[in-house]
Amino acid sequence: MFNRSPSRRAFLQQSSLVLTGAACFPSGLLHAEDRSPMLRVGMMTDLHYADKDPAGSRYYRETLAKLADASEKLGEAKLDFLVELGDFIDAADSVETEQSYLKTIAQPFAEICDDRHYVLGNHCVDTLTKQEFLGGVGQEKSFYSFDRGEMHFVVLDACFTSAGEPYGRKNFVWTDANIPPEELEWLTADLAATKKKTIVFAHQRLDQEGKHAVKNAAAVRKVLQKSGNVWAVFQGHSHANDYREVAGIHYCTMRAMIEKSGVANNGFAVLEIDPRGVLKVNGFRDQADYQWS
Template sequence: MANRPTHRRAFLQQTTLVLTGAACFSADFVRAEEKSAMLRVGMMTDMHYADKNPAGTRYYRETLAKLADASENLADAKLDFLVELGDFIDAADSVETERRYLKTIAKPFAEICDDRHYVLGNHCVDTLTKAEFLGGVGQEKSYYSSDRGEMHFVVLDACFKSDGTPYGRKNFVWTDANIPPEELEWLKSDLQGTKKKTIIFAHQRLDNEGNHAVKNSPAVRKILQEAGNVWAVFQGHSHANDYREVAGIHYCTMRAMVEKSGLANSGFALLEIDPHGTLKINGFRDQADYQWS
């Protein structure tokens, strides 16, 4: 395929070297070793799919082609699971139209990996309710946790108004994003209940304050820091690559897929997790690469 990203080639070359070096071990040993240690997670965010004309730097219809490109590039990775970090769809003028947007983008996304996780973004529930969006993608809850091998993963939902009312049907202002007391208590208890290294997935930013941040992000960070087992937070919402470390926790803001025209201006990633050593983000197209030990 034309314009294939160079770091994809590097990933395949590295994989070849690993397999060559492991040739002296039995196939069963290699498979068991990979299963117990390395996890591979596909990540993308702010896809904003909609069947409507571009607005500013957002090219809504092109998300389908960009998603097809992501699917092709992640096909060889043997993903353990796939995460969409919010704003899967863009706002529509009717529930019927919004359901059509969701159905259209959900099908090719589901074909990438059987195990999928959707973080709620403000645009996901601009026209739909949370129940309608979650029903459309086959996900039971908007915030929850699960274990994969030696790792613990948490999906958060900050689509609540300051008074605790959940977003839905255009009842909110996008800058009023909050994690309500009930979810904070759940998060604190969940993190205290595991000794596994933990990764958090969120839509609105947790590493700072401002329009793109969760309004009570200091309270959330306090819980993450006191838990002592949170390794990294992956988030979207502000559309550009960004990274900062706060109190020993890596906060990585991912590049939006919807921004600008053309495949070269897309963004998605393969996250490789070695629970004993490193987190490595292999960025594709305009998504930045990172590695943390």
């Protein structure tokens, strides 16, 4: 198992989690003859790719090597689909430069899995518009839902100002993230229309208040809780492993790929979903492992 600090170990032991074994190729939760319901989802967040020098703990150019590391491991997992939880690219001074960042990182990412989903992060639309970013990755919408087997999945977009304006062209402050009324209404109707267990993907945090959180997170949580179907939320943005259970819903904040130098400091995961009652996060490198049942 990759080394974790004593405080991190203590946190995990005190939570409602059950720690899994070493971060390695997923071993599977069931006997081979019973595996048909299993889904495997690749997850990573906050790649912040940019062709620029390091700043603080962020090593922008090294994202390419870290993504290659993730590609090798995730390729062995036979994924059903792949999710990037936001801040795929870092901010640039011009649209042309930003589009070059996106093109450079989008190609190797696309080679990992044909079925891909991109959550909008604030850096994705710092210089670009949402339409430009989505066009660059071949995704039609910024928030939507889809089914895979016995599971329902929701992708949210909190890149809106308090006034309801979509982020783009540096028109926002990153701490002002919101799910606007129209999207909240859509989410309510979407969750009411399914009886399947549901997993939500977001960038900004929904489990707390503060600078990394969606400003109306409490209203969003109310919708998730009322549905009775939401099993877990996976999110990024604050760059460190974190976990909270709120009203029976698991909120897992993933470790940012951009942080620290070297492939040994990478972070990504395979989520194994058994719709009959087990979620297992197999973390690689510095990404923590979790299991909920």
